[in-house]
Amino acid sequence: MKRIAGLLLVVLALGTIVVAQNALLINGAGATFPYPIYSKWFDEFHKKNGNLQFNYQSVGSGAGIKQVTEGTVDFGATDGPMNDDQIKAFKDKHSGSGILHFPTVLGAVVPTYNVSGVSGALNFTPEALAGIFMGHISKWNDPAIAAANKGVNLPANDIVVVHRSDGSGTTYIWTDFLSKNSEGWKSRVGKGTSVNWPQGLGGKGNEGVTGLIKQTPNSIGYVELIYAAQNNIPYGAVKNPSGAFIKADLASVSAAAAGAAKEIPDDFRVSITNAPGKTAYPISSFTWLLVPQKFSDATKRDAVKNFLKWMVTDGQNLTETLSYAKLPKEVIAKELKAIDQVQ
Amino acid sequence: MSRRLRWRKFISGFMLTMTGLCAFVAVSVLFLILGYLVYNGGTSISWNFFTKLPAPVGETGGGMANAIVGSGKLLLLATLFGVPIGFFGAIYLAEFSGSKTAFVVRYAADLLNGVPSIVIGIFAYSLVVLPFKHFSTMAGGFALGMMMIPITLRSTEEFLLAVPRALREGAMALGASKWKTIATVIVPAAYRGILTAVLLAFARVAGETAPLLFTAFGNRYWSHGWSEPTSSLPVMIFTYAISPYEDWHRQAWAAGLVLLGLILVVNIIARAILARGIAVPRT
Amino acid sequence: MASTITTVPNAGAPVAGSRRSFWSKLRDGDEIARLITFLFAASVVFITLLLIFELWQGSALPRHKFGFHFLTTQVWDPILDEFGALPFIYGTLVTSGVALLLAVPLGIGAAIFLAELAPARVSDTLQFFIDLLAAVPSVIYGLLGFLALIPLMRDYIQPGLKKTLGFLPFFTGPMYGLGFLTAGIVLAIMVIPYIISVSREVLLSVPRDQREAALALGSTRWESTWKVVVPFARTGIMGSIFLALARALGETMAVTMVIGNVVTISPSLFSPGYSIAAVIANEFTEATGDLYLQALVELGLVLFFLTFILNGLARLLIVATSQRGSGMGHT
Numbered sequence: 001m002k003r004i005a006g007l008l009l010v011v012l013a014l015g016t017i018v019v020a021q022n023a024l025l026i027n028g029a030g031a032t033f034p035y036p037i038y039s040k041w042f043d044e045f046h047k048k049n050g051n052l053q054f055n056y057q058s059v060g061s062g063a064g065i066k067q068v069t070e071g072t073v074d075f076g077a078t079d080g081p082m083n084d085d086q087i088k089a090f091k092d093k094h095s096g097s098g099i100l101h102f103p104t105v106l107g108a109v110v111p112t113y114n115v116s117g118v119s120g121a122l123n124f125t126p127e128a129l130a131g132i133f134m135g136h137i138s139k140w141n142d143p144a145i146a147a148a149n150k151g152v153n154l155p156a157n158d159i160v161v162v163h164r165s166d167g168s169g170t171t172y173i174w175t176d177f178l179s180k181n182s183e184g185w186k187s188r189v190g191k192g193t194s195v196n197w198p199q200g201l202g203g204k205g206n207e208g209v210t211g212l213i214k215q216t217p218n219s220i221g222y223v224e225l226i227y228a229a230q231n232n233i234p235y236g237a238v239k240n241p242s243g244a245f246i247k248a249d250l251a252s253v254s255a256a257a258a259g260a261a262k263e264i265p266d267d268f269r270v271s272i273t274n275a276p277g278k279t280a281y282p283i284s285s286f287t288w289l290l291v292p293q294k295f296s297d298a299t300k301r302d303a304v305k306n307f308l309k310w311m312v313t314d315g316q317n318l319t320e321t322l323s324y325a326k327l328p329k330e331v332i333a334k335e336l337k338a339i340d341q342v343q
Numbered sequence: 344m345s346r347r348l349r350w351r352k353f354i355s356g357f358m359l360t361m362t363g364l365c366a367f368v369a370v371s372v373l374f375l376i377l378g379y380l381v382y383n384g385g386t387s388i389s390w391n392f393f394t395k396l397p398a399p400v401g402e403t404g405g406g407m408a409n410a411i412v413g414s415g416k417l418l419l420l421a422t423l424f425g426v427p428i429g430f431f432g433a434i435y436l437a438e439f440s441g442s443k444t445a446f447v448v449r450y451a452a453d454l455l456n457g458v459p460s461i462v463i464g465i466f467a468y469s470l471v472v473l474p475f476k477h478f479s480t481m482a483g484g485f486a487l488g489m490m491m492i493p494i495t496l497r498s499t500e501e502f503l504l505a506v507p508r509a510l511r512e513g514a515m516a517l518g519a520s521k522w523k524t525i526a527t528v529i530v531p532a533a534y535r536g537i538l539t540a541v542l543l544a545f546a547r548v549a550g551e552t553a554p555l556l557f558t559a560f561g562n563r564y565w566s567h568g569w570s571e572p573t574s575s576l577p578v579m580i581f582t583y584a585i586s587p588y589e590d591w592h593r594q595a596w597a598a599g600l601v602l603l604g605l606i607l608v609v610n611i612i613a614r615a616i617l618a619r620g621i622a623v624p625r626t
Numbered sequence: 627m628a629s630t631i632t633t634v635p636n637a638g639a640p641v642a643g644s645r646r647s648f649w650s651k652l653r654d655g656d657e658i659a660r661l662i663t664f665l666f667a668a669s670v671v672f673i674t675l676l677l678i679f680e681l682w683q684g685s686a687l688p689r690h691k692f693g694f695h696f697l698t699t700q701v702w703d704p705i706l707d708e709f710g711a712l713p714f715i716y717g718t719l720v721t722s723g724v725a726l727l728l729a730v731p732l733g734i735g736a737a738i739f740l741a742e743l744a745p746a747r748v749s750d751t752l753q754f755f756i757d758l759l760a761a762v763p764s765v766i767y768g769l770l771g772f773l774a775l776i777p778l779m780r781d782y783i784q785p786g787l788k789k790t791l792g793f794l795p796f797f798t799g800p801m802y803g804l805g806f807l808t809a810g811i812v813l814a815i816m817v818i819p820y821i822i823s824v825s826r827e828v829l830l831s832v833p834r835d836q837r838e839a840a841l842a843l844g845s846t847r848w849e850s851t852w853k854v855v856v857p858f859a860r861t862g863i864m865g866s867i868f869l870a871l872a873r874a875l876g877e878t879m880a881v882t883m884v885i886g887n888v889v890t891i892s893p894s895l896f897s898p899g900y901s902i903a904a905v906i907a908n909e910f911t912e913a914t915g916d917l918y919l920q921a922l923v924e925l926g927l928v929l930f931f932l933t934f935i936l937n938g939l940a941r942l943l944i945v946a947t948s949q950r951g952s953g954m955g956h957t
Contacts, residue, residue, distance in 0.1 A: 025564070027478070027572060036586065040399040042563065055572065057561040058582060062912030071476045086914065160802070165887030165904075167912025189705065193912045196703035201802065201898055202887025204908065205585040211772060215780070216802060230587040322400065355848035359743055365735030366744075369818055370752055373759045379770060428666050435663035448667050450937060451674040456872035457933035458677065459903035460764075461910060462926045466677055492670055494869060498824055501862045505831040522659035536827040543760055543823055550763030553878050553907055577763045581879075584769055599766040606761035610754065 026300055028056040030064025030077025031169050032205070033107055033224050034287045037324050038077065041315050045307055052303045061169040062193055068290050069093055074300060076290035079107070079169020080193060081269035090292075097294035100342065101268045102308055102335055103286040106257050106325040108248040109173045110235040110283070112228050113220040114213050115140055116155055122236040123148035123245040126181035126282070129238070132220060133161055133178065134185060135199045140218060148245070155218070162212045162221030165202025167193040173285045174222045177273040225253070226323045240282040241274050252281035253325040261330040268331075268338070284325075294343050301342060308339045380603070384596025392597060396564060397579070400588050407598055409565050413480070413573035414549065414605065417559060420484020420569070421491055421548055426541055428488075429495025436496075437503035438525055449497065456493035463489055464554035472558060478572040483559025487548040494544035502536030503529060542613060546606050552577040576602045678930060685924035687917050696924060702889045702905075704913070709921035711928050713889045717806065717899040718932065721881060722874040724810025724895070725817060729870055732814070733821030734856075734863060740822070741829035742851050753826060760819035768883035771812040776803035776884060779811075784896055799894040802886065807895035809885040813877055817870035824869065828862030829855060864944055868937065875933055878907035902929045 035058040042054035059067070061078035068076030069090045081101055082090070090099045111124055128144045131137035137144055141154040164171045175191040189195050201216070203209035206227040213219045214233060225248050228235040237247040246252045259277030264270050274282050291308070295301030312335050316326040327335075391406045398405025432452075436445045467486035472478055506529050514524040530537070555561075559573050561582070566573035576598050583595035688696060688709060699710020736756070740749045780803025787797045832855050840850035856863070886898020887908065902925050913919045 023564070025562075025571065027560070029560070032585070035582075036400045036588070039397075039563070040401070043399045053564045055561070055563045057572075059556055059560075060911040062914050063557075065914065066911075070473060072472055072478060083914075165882060166908040192705050193914070194704045194909050194918075196701065196705065196889075200888070201804070202900075202908075204882050204887070206587065207585040208772075208883065210587075212804075215776060224587075227587045230589075351846050351849065355846035358848045358852070359739070362735040362739035363743065365732045366739040366752060366822075368732060369736045369759070369822060370755050372815055373755050376759070376762060376766075376770060379774065380766070428669055430666075431663045432667035432670050435660070435667040439660045439663060440667065444667075448671055450934075451671040453868050453872055453937050454930060454933050455670065455674045455677070456869060457875045457929070457937075459876040459878050459906060459926065459929065461878050461903070461907045462677075462681075462876075462929075465910070465923075466680055469680060489673060492673070493872070494820075496670060497865055497869060501824070501828060501865050502831065505828060505862065507833055521656040523655070525659070533831075536831065539757075539823055539827050542757060543820065546757060546761035547873075549761055550766070552763065552765050556911070577765060580763060581765050584765065595769075596766075599763060602763055603758060603761055607758060610757060 023051050023053045024299060024303060025053045025055055026075070026303055027073040028054065028064075028075040028077060028289075029059050029067045029073045030056075030290070031061045031079045031287055032058040033079055033169060033226075034077065034105055034324070036226070037105055037319055037322050040318055040322065041307075041311060044315075044318065045310060048310075049303075049306070052307075054303075054307065060167065061172075062167055064290065068099070068292070075292070075304060077104075077288065078290060079285065079287045080172040081271075081288060082290065094292060094294070097292055100291050100293055100338065101288040102291060102312075102338070103268050103288055103327055103331055104311060105287060105319050106253050106284055106327065107173075107287055108225040108253045108256075108281055108284045108325070109170055109177070109222050110225050110228050110248045111220060111238065112210070112213055112223050112233050112235045114216060114233070115218060116157070117153055119234060120152075121234060121247055122152065123239070124236045125239045126177070130178045130182035130185045132159055133163070133198070133200070134182075134188065135161075148239070157218040160216050160219040161197075161200030162203055162209050162216065162219050163197050163200045164206075164209060164222075165204050168205075169193060169285075169287070170206060170222065170224055171195065173273060173283060176271055177283045180274050225249075229323050238282055240278075240280055241276060242278045242280075244278055246279065246281045248281045248283070250320055250323070250325045252279055253284045254328060256280035256282070256284035257286070257325070257331065258328040261328045264331060264334065266334075266338070268335070291342055293341060305339055305342050308342075309336065312336060377603070380596050380600045384593055384598070384600045387593045387597035388600065392594075392601070397574075400586075400591065403590070405594075407574075407576065407579055407594070407601070409562060410574040410576045410579045410598065411601065411605070413559070413562070413566055413575045414577070414602070416480055416566075416569070416573065417483045417487055417555070417575055418545065418549055420481065421487035422541075422545060424485060424488030425491030425544065425548075426495055429492045429544070430499055430537070430541075432492075433496050433499035433503060434525060434530075436500045438521065438529070449500070452493040452496045455489070456497075459553070460490065460551050461553035461556075464557050467554065468557040475570075477570070478558060478560035479570040480559055480566060480573045481569045483555050483573065483575070484569075486554035486558045487551065490548050490551065490554065491541075491544040494547065495540055498540030498543070499533070499537045502533035502540070505536070506532045538613065542610055545609065549602060549606055550577055552581045576605075678927075681923055681927040681930060685920045685927050688921040688924045691917070696921075697928065700889070700891065704909070704915070704918050707915070707917050709917075709924075711902070711925055713891050714900055714902040714905055714925060715928065715932065716891045717885065717901040718875060718903070718929065720806045720895075720899065721809040721813055721885065721901055722871060724807060725813035725874040726867070726871060728811065728814035729818045729821055730867060733818045733866075733870070734825055736818075737822045737825035737829060737863075738851060738856070740826045742847075742855070749826075753823065756819050756822050759815070760823070762816075764816070764877060764879040767812055767816055768880040771808065771880060771884040775808055775812065779803040779808050788896075795893045796895045799892070799896050801896050802898060804884050804886045805894075805896050805898045806885065809881045809899075809901070810895075812880050812884055813874045816877060816880060817873045820869045820873060821863075821866045824866035825859070825863045828859040828866075831862075832858045860948075861944070864940075868940065871936065871940070872933065875929065875936070876903055878903040882907055902926070902932075 038056050064076035064078050067073045141156045172193045179186040179191040203212040206223045209221045209223050210227050210231050213221050237245040239245050255277050256275035259275040259280045260272040312332045319326045394408050395406035463486050471482035514528045555578050561578050562572045562574045580595045580598045583591040700712050701708045701710050784801040791797045837850050840854040882904035888898040906922050910922050
């Protein structure tokens with residue numbers, strides 16, 4: 001008995017030893033989609049500023065919003081902008097101080113599928129996608145799909161729909177796009193991080209959806225561009241408002257942002273699905289960092305501001321190797337001005 | 344030999360073989376799992392894995408040193424919190440309490456055991472994280488400790504009650520007071536079972552992710568002391584497994600393997616150090 | 627409560643009946659021991675009650691809005707703010723039921739083998755490995771289930787079952803590889819170590835003379851095991867099943883990766899479904915809006931009551947089938 005107690009006390013003491021730390025730990029929580037690029041950025045920034053440690057954990061956009069509102073983390077990250085109620089909730093909890101959105105990179109959501117005999121990119125109209133996900137279109141060789149894919153041999157098999165089971169910004173972007181293009185979808189299902197799906201299997205995370213599609217013949221789902229690219233699964237082109245079928249890639253996603261950049265509001269909260277532009281990919285989106293307007297700790301504030309400035313300038317050079325599209329010039333210019341709002 | 348006897352003997356042999364089959368199935372599942380982990384994660388286990396911090400995607404040479412230490416700290420806290428409650432509570436149930444109190448406490452423990460780990464995490468979050476406005480190793484240890492209580496309590500009680508009456512009566516006849524009997528005769532007699540229970544509880548919480556997401560949070564860097572967020576193996580496995588990168592997937596498997604190895608080592612050490620001097624030999 | 631025996635070596639404790647002063651009782655170590663251990667036991671109840679309280683408080687909105695309809699509604703719509711628990715209750719019960727159906731016979735069988743038949747070294751080594759099963763992180767179980775079990779189910783097991791038992795409503799419908807049955811199998815693997823580990827220890831602690839008496843009366847090895855030893859260890863084995871049940875009811879990660887996460891009720895075991903723990907794990911971190919969040923908390927409360935009822939039923943079962951004089955008679 002005494003032996004155990006002694007052993008435990010020693011180990012406990014060891015754990016309590018606070019290694020001399022001159023590094024400032026800044027915690028952030030939020031979206032999973034940009035986790036790879038954020039972790040790369042924070043590491044690079046740490047190399048240049050050894051006394052600053054940015055610790056970012058991908059617990060989900062909603063959790064990011066909640067935690068930054070509660071004050072348990074210093075900044076948040078989200079794929080879907082905060083709505084007015086959430087901003088008000090933040091203000092209430094932080095004695096009037098607001099919260100600022102800073103776009104970081106661009107992402108795209110693509111339709112991925114596993115259809116026997118089809119290895120290339122299929123073309124999808126927004127109406128076809130809405131119909132498939134609602135259950136109105138149930139077979140792969142349905143005219144709505146075949147019309148856009150002349151020359152492709154589509155089988156007469158039942159379509160298996162795969163969606164996200166967990167609440168997610170990816171779902172938000174996808175359902176936002178469908179809501180804009182289908183009144184039926186808008187009224188029956190709506191847009192959100194979690195919706196009442198008319199049908200389909202639920203996979204956990206982008207990885208879960210990718211895995212399910214790989215395993216399930218005749219399936220279709222939606223994932224972030226990176227996952228489709230990294231896992232080498234075929235993904236389709238989507239028709240944009242200008243009438244062209246565009247496949248998502250860095251250029252078409254950046255084009256979407258550039259097209260929307262002229263109309264971007266001062267608080268950067270904007271949806272860029274269905275963006276104008278001939279080469280724009282219609283299911284693109286910003287992802288944002290959520291930064292409180294007022295910081296009580298001056299050192300933290302300066303660290304965050306310096307990071308943001310670095311992020312929109314040097315940081316943007318690191319995005320494309322990881323398959324994230326960088327921000328258009330107009331947005332960057334606007335952001336640099338907005339960073340000064342952080343006090 | 345009568346026909347009836349032959350039949351009974353046949354049944355005996357048959358059923359006992361079936362039980363052997365059951366054991367075989369259970370053990371082979373484990374080896375399949377182990378094999379899978381080794382096959383997929385074995386290549387990622389290196390000296391780096393144990394000593395370096397995680398590297399961002401695309402860079403090799405990263406490891407999970409902070410996660411390993413973090414898991415160690417969390418499990419230590421969990422054991423310090425959960426095991427005494429379970430152990431001493433069980434002593435109360437087995438030795439001192441009336442049947443009504445015992446019923447209530449057992450029921451409560453069973454209810455606690457059935458709570459989804461994420462709910463425990465949320466509970467710990469509202470108790471230990473929100474009031475202090477930061478995530479901490481302590482909060483994580485608290486959440487995991489709570490999950491250790493029911494297994495420890497219920498199993499310890501069973502084993503204490505299984506100690507033969509003769510031992511208790513013998514001690515009483517020698518004039519020992521109740522607590523002395525418990526401490527020097529009953530507990531040592533039930534030691535093996537209690538140790539099994541504690542190790543089982545330990546193994547259970549070592550692999551839990553959900554309770555840690557909102558308590559210990561996660562940490563890219565080394566965590567100092569007990570009130571900073573900390574990385575842990577299960578959370579790393581989760582984060583890496585749902586990423587799009589093959590390299591991170593392999594690291595996730597490797598982490599799973601390391602976690603199992605950790606538990607194995609703890610099992611061996613615990614049994615070696617603490618199982619000496621059992622009063623009652625195995626019957 | 628035994629009063630002090632006259633020949634006690636610790637001097638100072640007076641001999642007497644029950645009317646001793648509190649302080650003299652306190653000096654006797656027993657009272658302190660009783661108090662301390664009582665506090666620990668009470669803290670367990672306290673934590674559980676606190677948890678229920680938090681769940682109750684945290685689900686006020688949907689409780690007032692839906693009342694008992696929450697338990698009977700099948701809709702789960704975060705956009706229209708309509709929430710119902712029935713499909714999740716169904717999924718939780720089905721997957722846990724399947725898990726126990728598979729794990730209990732296998733587990734007890736293996737425990738019997740390890741305790742009665744295997745030589746000590748073999749038994750200890752095998753037990754060691756089985757304990758490792760309990761140590762596999764639930765995330766890994768989920769991943770393995772996803773990557774290894776689902777294809778197996780879809781390509782071999784589900785078609786096989788459909789061919790042989792397809793006339794039963796349990797084995798009909800499209801075969802995706804995931805679903806209630808798959809989740810039940812994963813859960814069974816996860817809970818089996820608890821059953822084996824605890825049952826084996828309890829069986830080992832059955833006094834040797836019980837076995838010997840049975841054998842002396844002419845029973846076969848199996849008969850002495852099944853008819854004498856196992857009943858003697860009954861409550862311990864039941865305790866391990868309680869542990870297994872609780873584990874199965876509350877498992878989140880592994881289930882969500884193989885159950886399909888579809889809000890539906892279906893008699894077929896091939897059908898994808900959802901469980902309470904899985905939906906909480908999936909949606910809690912992203913839930914925005916008070917009603918939505920609190921509906922998820924209410925699901926946690928529902929699970930609590932489900933566990934409560936199931937435990938109660940199981941205990942009634944034990945009492946109803948209990949024979950007098952077999953082992954320890956407590957529930």
